[in-house]
């Protein structure tokens with residue numbers, strides 16, 4: 001084998017998958033068609049769960065200074081924002097950061113971890129057999145073949161890898177398109193940008209003195225997304241929608257995007273896996289595509305690494321599809337709801353009832369509980385994977401709360417910091433940290449030491465979800481694999497061994 005895993009596509013998702021694999025000691029090579037990184041940013045947001053994931057890999061300090069923190073995000077362009085600050089997270093905010101920056105930082109990290117990122121390499125063939133995969137690429141001056149144990153298709157919505165693996169991509173074709181423009185704004189007429197916002201145009205200040213406008217123009221919304229946007233069209237739409245050209249003066253980038261919505265019929269076909277836009281596409285409503293893809297990557301990375309390293313318990317890798325496809329389905333559904341609302345608002349025949357529907361939704365979003373629920377969906381902090389066994393502790397499948405800890409002899413101060421190496425964490429929360437540690441380390445040391453970090457700690461913050469919890473097994477992606485509240489040390493030890501075997505494989 002030339003490498004363990006071939007990752008196709010150096011977008012944010014391919015780079016994140018490669019980082020996760022390399023962190024787990026797996027040799028990964030990324031093949032990317034483009035000769036140079038993209039110069040235009042599609043996504044502008046890193047949502048709270050993605051921020052948490054960056055934090056738990058020790059990467060957040062690279063991202064935070066380059067972005068702008070905002071307390072919430074919109075849903076369907078409604079005036080009442082989703083309030084991320086009300087969510088149970090240290091990172092109850094969205095980080096406004098150009099996708100180009102996200103990609104550059106992830107590529108830097110991937111290279112630091114020893115990943116080969118090969119540009120100017122277009123994958124044109126994928127073939128799998130019992131032992132591995134053969135990936136054929138077109139490179140300048142000819143073709144080359146790489147052999148690996150697995151291939152991960154992170155090659156975007158038109159994924160070649162998905163088609164080569166014969167994985168269907170059912171869903172609906174594009175019926176509506178929107179436009180984005182990154183442009184300079186000079187002396188806008190007073191109040192013009194506020195009027196634009198009131199009329200449904202998204203206006204976001206960018207770096208370098210540019211402003212992003214995003215809108216759906218009722219007169220142009222049936223234009224196919226493949227049709228380029230002319231400057232006259234862009235200005236004309238702004239005038240039509242807002243009553244002025246908002247002072248726009250010179251485009252840096254104009255682009256059209258559509259609402260084709262599709263979900264891969266499976267995320268795995270033997271040795272081929274899919275992540276990110278290769279697995280799900282939808283209208284970019286509420287900024288979820290890149291974020292969902294990053295979360296796919298972190299769910300997949302450790303499972304695939306376990307398979308490559310040979311210790312994955314049965315079904316672990318298939319759990320990637322089982323856990324992430326429902327999330328993909330839910331995201332495609334909520335973006336369809338948002339698109340439908342936009343469309344109804346713009347079609348003359350439905351304008352009045354659509355306005356009434358928007359008012360109703362505004363009122364609902366004004367209710368703290370409703371707002372919190374929807375913010376949990378869009379931020380992905382509400383993502384909970386179904387427990388494998390009936391009767392599991394309510395914590396199982398959820399994100400482990402990032403509580404403060406006291407751990408003798410350790411610099412880690414939060415749960416999140418324990419996950420920096422991308423391993424399981426077995427955390428005992430009861431008893432005296434000084435003496436509990438030995439028993440736990442012995443348990444893990446009996447064969448799981450290279451996959452699991454054992455820690456005994458006292459929590460420094462009270463957290464209702466952890467009331468009575470004495471021991472937790474945290475997965476490398478930060479979700480809870482097992483938790484127990486039993487005070488009976490013997491019963492706990494037996495449960496612990498079962499949980500470690502079910503998740504971290506048989507002891508080596």
Ligand SMILES: Cc1cc2nc3c(=O)[nH]c(=O)nc-3n(C[C@H](O)[C@H](O)[C@H](O)COP(=O)(O)OP(=O)(O)OC[C@H]3O[C@@H](n4cnc5c(N)ncnc54)[C@H](O)[C@@H]3O)c2cc1C
Nearest residue numbers: 009011012013033043044123156276277287288289290291
């Ligand atoms: C207007 C707009 C705004 C958006 N805003 C947001 C937002 O605010 N928040 C958010 O979360 N998401 C947003 N998105 C979605 C986000 O941009 C995508 O979900 C994200 O880029 C997906 O990342 P990816 O790595 O899966 O795929 P991509 O970014 O598409 O990367 C795929 C890579 O694979 C390469 N590739 C393709 N085929 C091959 C091949 N055969 N061989 C080798 N390489 C290949 C491509 O060159 C590309 O570099 C937005 C999208 C649009 C269109």
